Amino acid sequence: MGRRKPGTYPYDYTPGDDRRFVDSGVGGTLRVLHGPGRGMGMTEGVVCRVEVLDGDGALLDEAEAGTLGKEHRLRGTVPGDRVEVTVSAHHESDAESELTTRTVVLTGDLADVVRFGVGPGWDQVAGADAGELPRGPASPTPQLWGAGVRLRGARPG
Template sequence: MGRRRKPGKYPYDYTDGDDRRFADSGVGGTLRVLHGPGRGMGVPEGVVCQVEVRATDGDVLDVSEAGKFGKEHRLHATAPGDRVEVTVAARYAGDDAAVPMLNELSATQEVVLTGDLDDVVRFGVGPAWEEVLAIDTGDLRPDAAPTACRWGAGARIRGARPTGQE
């Protein structure tokens, strides 16, 4: 039986070993889909979300969806200095049939990959995006599941800065 990997420190899902392996990989950054609010934000509980990363020439570099249990992964085919466009598209599709649902919301952010995991860009959509953001940064504990009027979805890109701040 294989050894079980030691979990990362809340609110992050990576370890110091992951950071060391990333530094040697030559990849420009990492991506994680954020959605919730909810415990750990790993199970979407009604939030449907997709994050797409495109190179400046329009090529799709990565597509991720909610429900990947908070997986943070490398943006392969990138290097420090690359500019990429990240688009978040999300909606609430839960069981709250009595409450009218919002149509799909989307937001796009252009970033420059730095390769320095201390540089972090977070952005998203939804009526409770600020709450999801606060949970991800560790400033707020999750206390309830998403609802039609209280949900958010977005992306965390480590190793990136917004364009204009490079």
């Protein structure tokens, strides 16, 4: 399997990345998604914070809008671990955040994908990330924005 250009639609990983992941012993990966927009990394106007806690409530990882442009390995995890992921986000013109928390079980199988998030445009962001909707040239607005996560190697807990 040859290496393809990073950032290829709909996922931002390559077959080489998958091979390296399988050998790493890590339970899953996380990518923060924002939009809608062509690159799904559109952070213009979107304020977002993501926290990942292990089963004991210890912080495994945290990110803010724009800090995880690529998939990020959830270090310190193994397949079978339960983690709690919290997404808190809002459009910069609105001070009150929307919040969602989900518990997922890490499987170590990158074909297992869980997406969730907040905002009136979240369905568009998730659909574009999954390849179900085209990525348009739109930018986030106070009426149409979304922020969330894609967890690979995870299933709902």
